[in-house]
Amino acid sequence: xxxxxxxxxxxxxxxxxxxxxxxxxxxxxxxxxxxxxxxxxxxxxxxxxxxxxxxxxxxxxxxxxxxxxxxxxxxxxxxxxxxxxxxxxxxxxxxxxxxxxxxxxxxxxxxxxxxxxxxxxxxxxxxxxxxxxxxxxxxxxxxxxxxxxxxxxxxxxxxxxxxxxxxxxxxxxxxxxxxxxxxxxxxxxxxxxxxxxxxxxxxxxxxxxxxxxxxxxxxxxxxxxxxxxxxxxxxxxxxxxxxxxxxxxxxxxxxxxxxxxxxxxxxxxxxxxxxxxxxxxxxxxxxxxxxxxxxxxx
Amino acid sequence: xxxxxxxxxxxxxxxxxxxxxxxxxxxxxxxxxxxxxxxxxxxxxxxxxxxxxxxxxxxxxxxxxxxxxxxxxxxxxxxxxxxxxxxxxxxxxxxxxxxxxxxxxxxxxxxxxxxxxxxxxxxxxxxxxxxxxxxxxxxxxxxxxxxxxxxxxxxxxxxxxxxxxxxxxxxxxxxxxxxxxxxxxxxxxxxxxxxxxxxxxxxxxxxxxxxxxxxxxxxxxxxxxxxxxxxxxxxxxxxxxxxxxxxxxxxxxxxxxxxxxxxxxxxxxxxxxxxxxxxxxxxxxxxxxxxxxxxxxxxxxxxxxxxxxxxxxxxxxxxxxxxxxxxx
Numbered sequence: 001x002x003x004x005x006x007x008x009x010x011x012x013x014x015x016x017x018x019x020x021x022x023x024x025x026x027x028x029x030x031x032x033x034x035x036x037x038x039x040x041x042x043x044x045x046x047x048x049x050x051x052x053x054x055x056x057x058x059x060x061x062x063x064x065x066x067x068x069x070x071x072x073x074x075x076x077x078x079x080x081x082x083x084x085x086x087x088x089x090x091x092x093x094x095x096x097x098x099x100x101x102x103x104x105x106x107x108x109x110x111x112x113x114x115x116x117x118x119x120x121x122x123x124x125x126x127x128x129x130x131x132x133x134x135x136x137x138x139x140x141x142x143x144x145x146x147x148x149x150x151x152x153x154x155x156x157x158x159x160x161x162x163x164x165x166x167x168x169x170x171x172x173x174x175x176x177x178x179x180x181x182x183x184x185x186x187x188x189x190x191x192x193x194x195x196x197x198x199x200x201x202x203x204x205x206x207x208x209x210x211x212x213x214x215x216x217x218x219x220x221x222x223x224x225x226x227x228x229x230x231x232x233x234x235x236x237x238x239x240x241x242x243x244x245x246x247x248x249x250x251x252x253x254x255x256x257x258x259x260x261x262x263x264x265x266x267x268x269x270x271x272x273x274x275x276x277x278x279x280x281x282x283x284x285x286x287x288x289x290x291x292x293x294x295x296x297x298x
Numbered sequence: 299x300x301x302x303x304x305x306x307x308x309x310x311x312x313x314x315x316x317x318x319x320x321x322x323x324x325x326x327x328x329x330x331x332x333x334x335x336x337x338x339x340x341x342x343x344x345x346x347x348x349x350x351x352x353x354x355x356x357x358x359x360x361x362x363x364x365x366x367x368x369x370x371x372x373x374x375x376x377x378x379x380x381x382x383x384x385x386x387x388x389x390x391x392x393x394x395x396x397x398x399x400x401x402x403x404x405x406x407x408x409x410x411x412x413x414x415x416x417x418x419x420x421x422x423x424x425x426x427x428x429x430x431x432x433x434x435x436x437x438x439x440x441x442x443x444x445x446x447x448x449x450x451x452x453x454x455x456x457x458x459x460x461x462x463x464x465x466x467x468x469x470x471x472x473x474x475x476x477x478x479x480x481x482x483x484x485x486x487x488x489x490x491x492x493x494x495x496x497x498x499x500x501x502x503x504x505x506x507x508x509x510x511x512x513x514x515x516x517x518x519x520x521x522x523x524x525x526x527x528x529x530x531x532x533x534x535x536x537x538x539x540x541x542x543x544x545x546x547x548x549x550x551x552x553x554x555x556x557x558x559x560x561x562x563x564x565x566x567x568x569x570x571x572x573x574x575x576x577x578x579x580x581x582x583x584x585x586x587x588x589x590x591x592x593x594x595x596x597x598x599x600x601x602x603x604x605x606x607x608x609x610x611x612x613x614x615x616x617x618x619x620x621x622x623x624x625x626x
Binding site: 127129130131132134135138139142143145146147225229232233236237238239249252253256259260262264267268271274275278279282283286 | 315326329330436437439440441442443444445448449451452456463553556557559560561563564567568578579582583585587590593594597598601605
């Protein structure tokens with residue numbers, strides 16, 4: 001059977017096409033937010049308190065000027081949501097980059113060095129996995145927050161969150177990479193390379209590593225969704241982004257109290273964008289898994 | 299013999315991890331908390347403070363202080379909360395039943411729904427209901443737990459006027475220290491929404507897990523043999539097949555039970571459930587360092603205990619399990 005390329009498969013799969021289009025729309029909206037949306041929510045002069053708590057345009061009382069209504073400060077929700085999504089994506093993608101680098105490096109080292117290093121790295125991974133990453137990130141950020149004055153923390157928050165989510169999730173990658181190295185190094189092509197006299201380092205990085213890229217890609221995709229959830233959760237608890245730079249989680253958190261007075265849109269419109277973003281990434285992740293069908297080394 | 303070496307290895311690991319956690323905890327307390335300031339406030343002079351420091355042993359070397367911290371911790375003394383002005387262990391133990399009951403209620407929901415639904419999806423994969431369940435499980439995985447909580451609050455208490463959006467309601471005191479939600483009607487009504495939202499994070503995962511394992515098991519030969527013997531379908535499914543799906547599930551369940559304790563922080567914050575998680579977030583807001591540190595140590599302890607219990611359960615379910623991992 002002739003192997004079909006990625007795009008040939010993708011073109012005929014409607015579910016994939018729909019999901020991918022929604023995701024592209026969302027990503028485009030988020031990254032082009034400064035040029036797309038009517039208001040800059042970080043600029044205090046651009047909105048008016050007199051416009052506060054207006055409902056979305058399709059409900060009675062809403063105006064066409066604010067498609068998704070306004071929040072209690074009179075900010076346009078469409079604008080805050082797109083800016084917020086931009087922040088959430090920047091944070092989660094950067095965090096996943098750190099996870100990828102750290103996990104791959106430690107996994108390669110464990111598989112390559114073996115012995116003491118291997119058992120030390122993998123034991124640490126076991127312990128860290130058993131302690132729940134959510135718990136680790138919450139406690140770490142809570143402590144970091146207490147180290148700094150509020151205003152200093154607010155300025156550094158974005159880097160702290162990226163670092164903490166980035167460091168918290170490395171064990172998964174390390175496990176897959178390590179067992180991948182152990183499986184691959186027994187194969188004939190590695191033996192052949194060794195016989196020809198290729199150095200172990202080159203075998204590891206140039207011969208073995210490329211075979212591990214597709215399982216890593218599958219994990220990384222799903223991890224972007226998880227990082228978005230983690231960031232939202234941290235911001236919801238008040239440990240994440242400062243009020244001056246609201247991410248989606250913070251927008252949801254601040255809208256929460258208004259649902260009791262019936263102003264559902266302040267919290268549910270950012271929620272809708274968040275959930276759609278995560279669902280599409282998760283579906284796409286599942287799809288990558290089926291397509292690349294990586295031998296998920298366990 | 300093997301069992302003994304398993305327990306030795308386990309307790310060794312347990313002690314190491316607890317020492318690391320307590321060391322981190324102590325370092326935080328040492329760097330952040332100034333107990334003198336908390337004890338006497340601003341009004342006392344420098345000389346008086348110095349005397350007090352000496353008396354409390356705060357001028358001792360770091361390691362001496364750490365050893366004292368561990369010794370005190372072993373007797374259950376982890377310091378005094380700045381905010382509550384009570385021993386931190388008393389504060390935590392006071393809140394612990396609320397968190398444990400919430401976690402248990404959520405676990406019941408997960409167990410009673412995921413087993414039949416997971417098996418159903420494995421047996422009738424093409425059926426509309428199975429597809430719906432699988433679609434919902436993707437959405438469920440993608441829904442942050444606090445959002446599920448907010449949605450439930452909006453639908454039930456706010457729109458329909460049913461159930462409750464905050465607190466534990468009326469509780470019953472058991473044995474003089476355990477306040478329970480399970481024995482009063484009001485308590486049960488209060489726990490429903492928080493438990494559902496906490497369960498929502500685990501339910502999709504377990505449905506998928508059980509379904510996946512069940513599909514594998516159902517294609518094995520002994521199932522065909524059982525069919526050939528003319529056993530009833532339910533007996534084959536629930537007795538023969540399900541038992542073999544249980545083993546990997548128990549090990550995941552152990553890790554997830556611990557993870558659920560982490561998610562209680564979010565659920566309790568949404569529902570203002572007076573448990574340890576809500577207390578922790580309050581402690582962070584008040585910069586209550588001893589309470590933060592005590593929570594860290596206590597939760598680390600609970601996680602380690604859970605992991606050990608799961609390993610023992612594993613041992614009871616599957617006699618062929620390897621107790622001591624062999625090296626490669």
